[in-house]
Amino acid sequence: MCDKCKCKSLLKRKDISATKLRRLVIKTLTLAQKSLSPVEILRDMRKYESINKVTLYRILAILEKNEIIRRILTSDNISRYELIDPLDNGQQNLQPHFTCRICKAIIPISSSGIIPLVNKRLSKKFFGPIEITIEGICPNCRKEQK
Numbered sequence: 001m002c003d004k005c006k007c008k009s010l011l012k013r014k015d016i017s018a019t020k021l022r023r024l025v026i027k028t029l030t031l032a033q034k035s036l037s038p039v040e041i042l043r044d045m046r047k048y049e050s051i052n053k054v055t056l057y058r059i060l061a062i063l064e065k066n067e068i069i070r071r072i073l074t075s076d077n078i079s080r081y082e083l084i085d086p087l088d089n090g091q092q093n094l095q096p097h098f099t100c101r102i103c104k105a106i107i108p109i110s111s112s113g114i115i116p117l118v119n120k121r122l123s124k125k126f127f128g129p130i131e132i133t134i135e136g137i138c139p140n141c142r143k144e145q146k
Helices: 007-013 019-034 038-045 053-065 114-122 139-143
Strands: 068-075 079-083 097-100 105-110 134-136
Touching: 007 019, 019 038, 019 053, 019 068, 019 079, 038 053, 038 079, 053 068
Parallel strands: 097 134
Antiparallel strands: 068 079, 097 105
């Protein structure tokens, strides 16, 4: 189904049954190469399979719990999901993002210097994933404002 992301082996490593719909969620997020809202995931998946919202939310919860995907909560309280890079061996507990206040685009920020600093300072005080979001206006929206 999705050779590039190796959906079956990824789910097997996490001891999760590799159902067709779970593999399709992973494939959808892999091909998007950006974070997607549940509505966007549902729209893309329905091109290939019949799925309802409840089933999608259950799949998203399972994948998030098992650290296959990450949920990003935007400033307007909309959840977006992205695939956690399996090559990072679970080290991605902190992923900075830039969120555009106008178009709501979410752009991952390279975090090579940020992750070690924040983990060093905060990892002994906080449990669970830490999220950093920087808000502003993206270059595309800035051009439109001028």
